[in-house]
Amino acid sequence: MSGNRKPLELPQWPQYGDDERDGLIRALEQGQWWRMGGSEVDSFEREFGEFHGSPYTLAVTNGTHALELALQVLGVGPGTEVIVPAFTFISSSQAAQRLGAVAVPVDVDPETYCIDVAAVEAAITPRTKAIMPVHMAGHFPDMDALEKLSAASGVPLIQDAAHGHGGAWQGKRVGELGSVAAFSFQNGKLMTAGEGGAVTFPDRETYEEAFLRHSCGRPRTDRKYFHQTSGSNFRMNEFSAAVLRAQLRRYPSQLATREQRAPLLSSLLARIPGVVPQTHDPRVTSHPHYMAMFRVPGLAEEKRNALVDDLIERGLPAFVAFRAIYRSDGFWESGAPDETVEDVARRCPNTEAINNDTIWLHHRTLLGSEEQMHQVAEIVADALASA
Incomplete structure (x- = not known):
């Protein structure tokens, strides 16, 4: 990089201001701190x-609980299977495994890093109770094809939208796609209260069952401790909700900025020899851009990890890609398929490659200026050349 360049000072995360402060005081002074x-x-x-086009929304304690609750109301439990992408954060599989179900990993598309529809179709069995597409980095898998497969097989979809806040597929927002969706508000997410989650539902019946189960099976007006279902305490507190209301108000502006910066940064990264950015499917009509992801095909995992360390030293919020879920010991503790690691790896070649050579930059990168997008690309190019 040129010695004349000023230091890279990307926006910090989380972002907050008077709206969050006012919300916390409002929640405090109302005198009731639980929902x-x-x-x-x-x-x-x-x-x-309203923002996601969903008729029913339930706020919960975190994104993992959002997935677990959504799966439970779809009937997932012992003796059932849930198809998940092999490339995802492990909560996608663990939510099913915690319910006693078997998580079945399938391969992903090598360009979008989202679940491969043909691989899903091949994995469906009479025990399959749900298919979980993950909106990886804010991108969507082929929702048209998945919806057709769901209708033909009778297996419902559950969208893991932990990266999908404000996303839309062919003009339809997440809550308008006709399936249950689970969101996360963990500290690094697009909206955050440190922790938190939400589930959106297309129908009242499923929502009402989820409400019971998220509150220990207890109806809203119960005064006699009559618990109608099994459940747990997944209730969000009032302080988190107050912060998230403020985060939601500032979100459209942040989304618009990332939508402007992401194509520029992607085009700049694509000019670097050996760098291949995640593909943007034009059917994704609103892309949250939770991550700026790119591959360096052929780069061994150890060298990729060293490259990420170098990028961090140079001021970028860089991370290695999620490890393939079947390459974590935790995946095999319970609810794993009757296969070996290498069995799964052989049928997930794209995941294997992504596992080794992919890097992502936190979405706060995309809240920077156009000049900073050029600086980010220069840093990546210089670090890669040095490697």
Whole structure:
């Protein structure tokens, strides 16, 4: 890089201001700090649902619980299977495994890093209870093909939308796609209260069952401890909801900025010899850009890891790609398919490659200026050349 360049000072994350402070004070002073007595969670659910085109929204403790709850109301449990992408954060599989189900990993598309529809179709068995497409880095898999497969097989979809806030497929927002979707508000996510999650539902019946199960099986107005279903305490508190309401208000502006910066950074990265950015399918009409992901095909995992360390030293919020879920010991503890690691690896060649050679930059990178996008690309090019 040129010695004349000023230091790279990308926007920090999380971002917050007076809206968050005011929300916390409002929640404090209402005198009721849990959802059954306060109004912040109810208000956030309404506002988040409206933003995503969902008729029913339930706020919960975190994104992993959002997946677990959504799977449970779809009937996932012992003796069932859930098809998940082999390339994803391990919560996608662990949510099913915690319910006693078997998580079945399938390969992903080598360009979008999203679940491969043909691989899903090949994995469906009479025990398959759900198919979980993950909106990887804010990108969507082929939702048209998945919806057709779901209708033909009778197996429902559950969208893992932990990266999908504000996303849309062919003009349809996440909540308008006709399937349950689970979101995360963990500290690094596109909206955050440190932790938190939400589930959107296309119908009232499923929502009402989820509400019971997220509150220990207890109806809203119960005063006699009559628990109608099994469940757990997945209720969001009022303080988190107050912060998330403020985060939601600032979100459209952040989304618009990332939508402007992402094509520029992707084009700049694509000019670097050996770098292949994640492909953007034009059917994704609103892309949240949770990550700026790119591959360096042929780069061994050890060298990729060293390259990420170098990028961090140069001021970039860089990370190695998620490890293939079947290459983590935790995946095999319970609810794993009757296969070996190498069996799964052989049928997931794209995941194997992505596991080794992919790097991602946190979405705060894309909140920087156009000049900073050029600086980011220069840093990547220089670090790769040095490697």
